[in-house]
Amino acid sequence: MTGSRWVPGRYTVKLEGATLVGYQTSILAVLRDPHYVAHAQKWAVELHAFLACQIAQRMGLGDDAYSLEFRLIGMNSALGDMENRRGEPVEVGILGLITARTAEMAEEIGKLINPYVLHHPLTKDEELPTFAFPYSPAQSERGPLYEFALNHVMELDHPMQVFRLEVCEIGHA
């Protein structure tokens, strides 16, 4: 690097912060039946709508109390709406991400949706399918979720204005 130049200006400090937005539980299943692989997106959308009703009826939770998102691994889980390729996957992984106010609530939602993630049918008149759970129980706690909430530049009159030094001597050689 050449040609750089020091331009004097106000003394600034970068300020970043994250905040707790909830607790997560995740659930993973795998679709291998070609009928379900071919209609995985439709299945996931319908399952989500069905589960929102179940969670509202049985736990009394509205949309604002939690979030549930399904990502289809093998289709578009990495890029979402940006994905522009369509393939014919052999199998599709379904990753459910539950975020709620407490870990207990997220885990309870995970337990409630577990049998439906394993058995939800595409149509009412077909035999209940059974998908693959790679482990049991299929839901697992992920702990707290933090999101960035602060991204600022602080202008200071002098470098130590908002900092303090604490010196602690822990012994001498």
Added chain:
Amino acid sequence: MRRLSDRVLKVRSKNAGPFWVTIDVFCGTSDVFEQVRLELRTEAVAALFQQPSQLIKRFDIADLNVIKFSFPRPVAQGARTDRDMHGAQWAILLAEFPLGS
């Protein structure tokens, strides 16, 4: 149809801090750099990543034969809807991008 990755050495992407992603196209030679620089339109790259083109920062770095694009992540790293914590998959979309000729 030739893809960008058929023409260049490497396309890679990563987070540039939690709010931005940056994508590097390593062209290898000045000839390839000049061709790709002209063919790879900023508007097309913006459309590929579903971003308004005024948000795309573009750097054509002739000394390194590198073209670099930076733009804000759709969601901050680690947000609950983030699908790729380190932002490495954006490069694949660009690597697969079809170039004319």
